[in-house]
Amino acid sequence: MDTTLQDPLVGQLLDGRYRIDARIAVGGMATVYRAMDIRLDRVLALKVMHPTLAADGTFVERFIREAKSVARLSHPNVVGVFDQGTDGSYVYLAMEYVAGCTLRDVLRERGALQPRAALDILEPVLAALGAAHRAGFVHRDMKPENVLIGDDGRVKVADFGLVRAVDTVTSTTGQVLGTVSYLAPEQLEHGTADTRVDVYACGVVLYEMLTGGKPHSGDSPARVLYQALNADVPPPSAAVPGLPYELDELVASATARNPELRPHDAVALLAQTRDARAALSAEQLDAVPPQAIAGDHHNGEDRTSVIPRSLSVPRPLPVNDDEMNRTSRFESPPAAPRRRTATAVRRGPLAIVAAVLLVLGVGTGIWYINSGQFTKVPAVLTQPEAEAKQRIEAAGLGVRTERAFSDTVKRGLVISTDPGPSARIRSNDKVTLTISRGPEMVTVPDMKGLPLSEAKSRLQKQGLEPGLVTRAFSEEVPSGDVLSTAPEAGTERRSGSVIALTVSKGAPVEVTDVTGESVEDARAELEDAGLKVKIAEERISSEFERGEVAQQSPGEGQEAAQGDTITLTISKGPEMVEVPDVVGNRVDEARQKLEAAGFQVDESRGLIGLFGDEVKKQSVKGGKTAPKGSTITIEIR
Template identity: 40%
Template sequence: MIGRLIDGRYQVRSRIARGGMATVYLATDLRLERRVAIKIMHGHLADDSTFKNRFVQEARQAARLAHPNVVNVFDQGQDSDMAYLVMEYLPGITLRDLIKDRGTLTTEQTLDIMEAILSGLSAAHKAGIVHRDLKPENVLLADDGRIKIGDFGLARAASANTATGQALLGTIAYLSPELVTRGIADTRSDIYALGIMMFEMLTGEQPFQGEQPMQIAYQHANDTVPLPSSKNPRVPVELDELVLWSTEKDPEKRPRDAKAFLDQVLEVSRHLHENGGTLAVGSTAVMPAALATELLETDRFSTAESNAETQAFTQKARHKTGPVVDDSATALTAAAARRRRRGGWIFGLVILLAALAAGTGWYFSAGPGGFVTIPVVRGMAPELAQQQLEELGFEVASEQRSDVEIPAGTVSGSSPDGQTTAQKGTQVTLYVSSGPKMIAVTDVVGMPEDQARAALADFAIGDSIRQFSDQAAGVVLAATDGAGQPLPAEYGERQPITLVVSAGAIPDVAGLSVDDATAALTQAGLTVSPDQQEDFSDDVDAGLVIGAITQTDPVRANDPMVLNVSKGPDLVEVPDVSGVNVAEGKATLEAAGFTVEVNSIIPEGGWGLPGLVVSSTDPAGGEQLKRGSTVTIQASL
């Protein structure tokens, strides 16, 4: 996908993140010359109308919002079978990254981030949009200080709050009790998620934890979020109250929407600022009315449980809420009735929770929400790996990826990795090896060896081969692949390369003694054969070396050499052929290795017998002459 031009306009540069439904890339809008984030739906989901509609819905929902704390959506479309969404690109980190880095945030940091989130969410709620997937991963903290909400992939119209069969959409750690038990989400479900996020910012951890998502979902449905100050004593009581108010199990007791919650957060910020960063412990100057009522009701129930404290309860209730029944017996009767009603309600709740636990247990074990260990598929055939993963309940996609170890066409790995645990239905991407990444090869012939190695650093360069040549020592003569063949224009990453490097010229040993010649060749890295070749030489004295004879071509280190030793000049005695027949004399001289020229003369003193050799001259018979020389004979006419 990197380098691809989407819809003739968006040039993909690099991958930013990957999710269950889509992958986000950094791209350049060639038309407007700006950087954008382009979200591309996974190919295997393109044929699923549910996912495709949700993807298009995200574009429409986000496009309805124009707010500085919401990630802008610029465009949406389809290129071939690929659905995409073009968004504002914000270089920076997520709130999750900040929490991981800092552990806990200060009160001021928490309130600043909450104000920004709530401002953007207020615009969404005002437009009738419920986000339904608020979590630190979806809060972007830009390098320039901007804070924005993103990823409206699960957003729905606020009126369509019944999500039958989809109660567990979103992240388990931030799901409100009504989403867990009834699958219903509205603006107050977003507020619950924000309360959990606020707790996490203040304490560095989530309020509910467990080994299985079922355990976390059960705690959301049944347990009360603890006070942040119980984990971090530096948290002011005002922020404790905000967290408790926003995470009430009963949606009716939470802020009705982001605007109501934002107003209260701003009021708390103002009070903390005016009081130097904290208020007196127990102050309720800014506690929401709904939360104050709940605390009152809690006091009332706990007091009414004790007959001995009925009068104290009556006085406390009158002090807080005005006149109440004064008669002790009447108060006790009313309290008993309330306990009976509450007992019946609790019994029904226990039955409901038991059924919920059983259903949730099935969902997260044998059901579609169960967790399964992903097998190790590295080295397997793609078809076999896909079959194995699908049988375990995973969705499978595949991508090509270069690998220097795994042969092309074989699975090189998966995402998530093997041996990790993931929920059934999770998409597992198989990475199919395309072999080593192909890289352009630099021509290094003629370079010094160290420069050549630097130029070929992307490959695996072994020991060099030393070869004798007329080039200076250390110069690269050739570069070959693992099979000894010349390198192509492009070659696989980390694949073997062998450099053939000049060892300089073979030493000239002409005129040296056999011992000196042997020492010179051995020092140069050659091997001298004990067998010698002897030849006549007019230039080199007998017993000295004429030269070294190579036995291989080309000549490389440790190759054998044979010394050619001089026998001196090749001299032969000239036969005396005087007085013999010319033909016989010529034959005798030629047999001795000479070339013969015949001159016809009239002998002194008159005519001799024709055809006889009068004399042999140049030189005369008996003299030493180099074999192959010309001897002239004089023949009588």
């Protein structure tokens, strides 16, 4: 049975604007539909929160945060958000519609990908995440299901529903969000997340693209979690023999269990990815891994169409093509056949002559190369300096050295060569070896007492990145200035490391109880203590007289900082409630009626009513009104 037919929203017009045509996917928080914006006459994706969750303010807040976060990101590799709204019990996002499939669909159908295809997908993903990271956001749920691959070849990152600002507390203690296989160890162990958790997830995704499988396996999420916490991600070449070392190094760098050893954000990882691609030959990039599912890889299109369009995944409705926006070479259209003309026929003899000259030229070139005038540069990457020099010199080449910092290559080992490995150069020419000086170490500056903006600027000038900002009371440091850093000042850290900042909220002020006071007296008392006062628009009924303070937030005994705002809610006076008539009722029945109406009850028996059980009289007659919560006295006989 077609479950789409059972979906009550299919065929409906949401919010008077969006006609829902088909259901695309169902997730834990929402269902995604293909819809038509009848106002602008365009196809889009509509993400509708499950109505059962719409009553939960936390889920709604997270859902709307996705819209606001992604709307701030204007990037060709991020799925755009057009609109957000509600219609009755439905809360929705109107989003860019991407016709195609997910990376998960591709991996399921193709198995392991060629290195060129994997890098063609990874680079636009990192470009999208890099834009998010530089805008202050962390995705926190990167996985193949959230990478969309369009029929036109564009790669886009979706589902920023878990996005958080870098400067906000990101602890999720007690509730680990995301998919276990792609979560960084610090997310699993401490529930914390910064830009480096996205870097880790991208490393796992790259491993999966290169090998066709996940790095950690198990029969339960708990088993996978244990492996992720206690074992490094293995090199892809262990599963796919012959994969270049540069790809092993790229995965190892991105998935280091210690976040301090990873690239600090997606921009840094993108730079490493491009360096790795540049070091690979065409043969290495186009090598088909044994884990690839046969049938679609050994054809002439592979060099121009890295991944042929999925055959088993149904294609959604097409969107407008834009050749200039292609982000990979995936599904490039075939070139139109050229018409053979009479001129072309007449050029036949010239073509034969050119071909002969070409053969002679090639033959001469082969003779020249094989005559010993050229030699190949030995592969010496990550080898010790002395050993690398020995191998280069043994090949009849000279050596010059340069030194550079590296976060991933140990001190004294070769980072790169110029020309690169296997390149042909003239005998006796020189090869430049770049030797690692190890990671560049930077001393965390002492920024106590600096304004937050100045502290962030100083960190960046030192080559460090400002991270999580928390706030604490201080009687010594003025509000808004830095109290401390983690790690503390004077500590050495790798360049690019993230430094957490604690900022002063100023001296604590104890909040006094002003309920029952007039607005004027309450305001004066709080402002004298260095606090600001805000009057709530809504008034409430209370035990206090009309115009007096009924509630305050924060309340008595709580601490606030100098300049914090105390919100006062003003009383409308006691709520007047009709008094039930209980004369003639038994005492228990009368008490129950009066208390249910919101009154306190007092009994008056005297000598005559000591053993009585019937109400003779009540202090406020039945049918009259009295303040809710006041006391009604009943006389008993």
